Amino acid sequence: MKSNSQPIKLFLIVAFSCTSLLSSLTSVLAKPTLPASARAQVVRFNPPPPPPGPPPGGRPTGGASRGGSLSVCPSVKTELTALVPFSEKPSTVKNVWGLTTVERPSWLFYVPYTKESTYPAEFVLQDQESNPIYQKAIALPESPGVIQVSLPTNAPPLEVGKQYRWFLTVYCDQQKESPPIYVEGVIQRVNLKQATVKELKTADPLKRVVIYAQNGIWYEALTTLAELRQKNPQNPELQAEWRNLLASVRLDKLAAEPIFSETR
Numbered sequence: 443m444k445s446n447s448q449p450i451k452l453f454l455i456v457a458f459s460c461t462s463l464l465s466s467l468t469s470v471l472a473k474p475t476l477p478a479s480a481r482a483q484v485v486r487f488n489p490p491p492p493p494p495g496p497p498p499g500g501r502p503t504g505g506a507s508r509g510g511s512l513s514v515c516p517s518v519k520t521e522l523t524a525l526v527p528f529s530e531k532p533s534t535v536k537n538v539w540g541l542t543t544v545e546r547p548s549w550l551f552y553v554p555y556t557k558e559s560t561y562p563a564e565f566v567l568q569d570q571e572s573n574p575i576y577q578k579a580i581a582l583p584e585s586p587g588v589i590q591v592s593l594p595t596n597a598p599p600l601e602v603g604k605q606y607r608w609f610l611t612v613y614c615d616q617q618k619e620s621p622p623i624y625v626e627g628v629i630q631r632v633n634l635k636q637a638t639v640k641e642l643k644t645a646d647p648l649k650r651v652v653i654y655a656q657n658g659i660w661y662e663a664l665t666t667l668a669e670l671r672q673k674n675p676q677n678p679e680l681q682a683e684w685r686n687l688l689a690s691v692r693l694d695k696l697a698a699e700p701i702f703s704e705t706r
Contacts, residue, residue: 485651485667485683487690489527490541490658493605498628500538502528504612515561515614515623518554518586520695522612524625525550525588527660527691538627540660543634545599547661548592548704550668551610551625552696557582562618565591566609580610587700590668600631629661648683655687663687668701 492498504515504522526549528538555561563580576597583589591610593600600606611624634642638657642650647670654663667687671680685697 485648485655485663485687485690487527487655487660487663487687488658489529489691492529492537493539493628493630498537498539498605498607500528500536500627501625502526502536502538502627504623504625514620515555515612520552520554520586520699522554522610522623522625523552523693523696524610524627525552525664525688525693525696526627528627538625539605540627540629541658542600542629542631542661543659544631544662546593546595546597547600547629547631548590548665549608549610549629549661550588550590550664550701552586552588552699553583553612554586555582555612555614556586557584559614560616561612561614562616563610563612566611567593567597568607568609570605572607575606582612583702585700587702588668588696589702590665590704592704600629602631602633605630632659634659648680651683651687655690660691672701672703 502524524538526538526540528536530536549565553563555563559582561582563582565576565578565580566574567576569575576593578591580589580591605628607626607628609624609626611622613622614620634657638653642653645653647666651663651667651670654660654666664687667680667684671677671684674680681697685694688694688697
């Protein structure tokens with residue numbers, strides 16, 4: 443009588459291989475890239491009511507100086523752009539402004555010009571009386587992308603309830619004799635409700651982004667999500683939420699642009 447040992451051995455080998463493969467797949471699927479609570483959220487910015495008083499005005503994308511003269515800056519596919527909400531009421535007037543809760547916030551800008559161009563660039567922050575309270579020369583990036591500018595510890599802190607005007611200016615000639623390209627807007631610091639502050643303390647980073655966005659706090663929503671993306675640049679969920687946040691203020695065309703670490 444012939445032995446049945448060979449078919450039995452083959453069956454055991456196949457069964458063991460399938461079990462190992464199933465175990466490996468289960469292990470991979472059981473490791474989400476973000477907490478389940480975070481994945482259930484969709485980041486959407488809820489714009490707050492406009493500030494009281496005169497409209498803030500501003501310029502969300504690069505343009506020539508206020509005198510209306512043409513800039514000598516070369517044409518680019520995507521203009522210098524401030525990553526900040528803006529409204530158009532009426533369509534000929536743009537209001538560029540956003541809220542923060544911190545003394546020293548950060549701003550993000552898409553810059554199409556590179557270090558190779560050697561163009562001088564600067565960031566200026568003014569108080570409500572148009573007095574400069576902070577000014578810094580800005581190093582252009584190695585390639586077009588999103589840069590961050592933060593208010594340092596040696597600069598005056600933003601006061602709650604006050605509005606501040608900011609500018610990012612790029613001069614396309616070394617002598618600064620021709621009209622520059624610039625963006626400008628207004629930032630205001632506010633306090634959150636205690637219930638919201640308490641919620642933020644126990645929330646994971648992506649949940650904090652959602653809370654800030656829902657409460658109309660643009661700057662912390664933006665910078666928190668940008669920091670998450672820098673730490674996890676290939677994470678598809680963070681990429682999607684970054685696109686969602688920018689799309690909610692009509693800036694989704696910048697969602698695929700690289701985000702550079704701040705230069706000191």
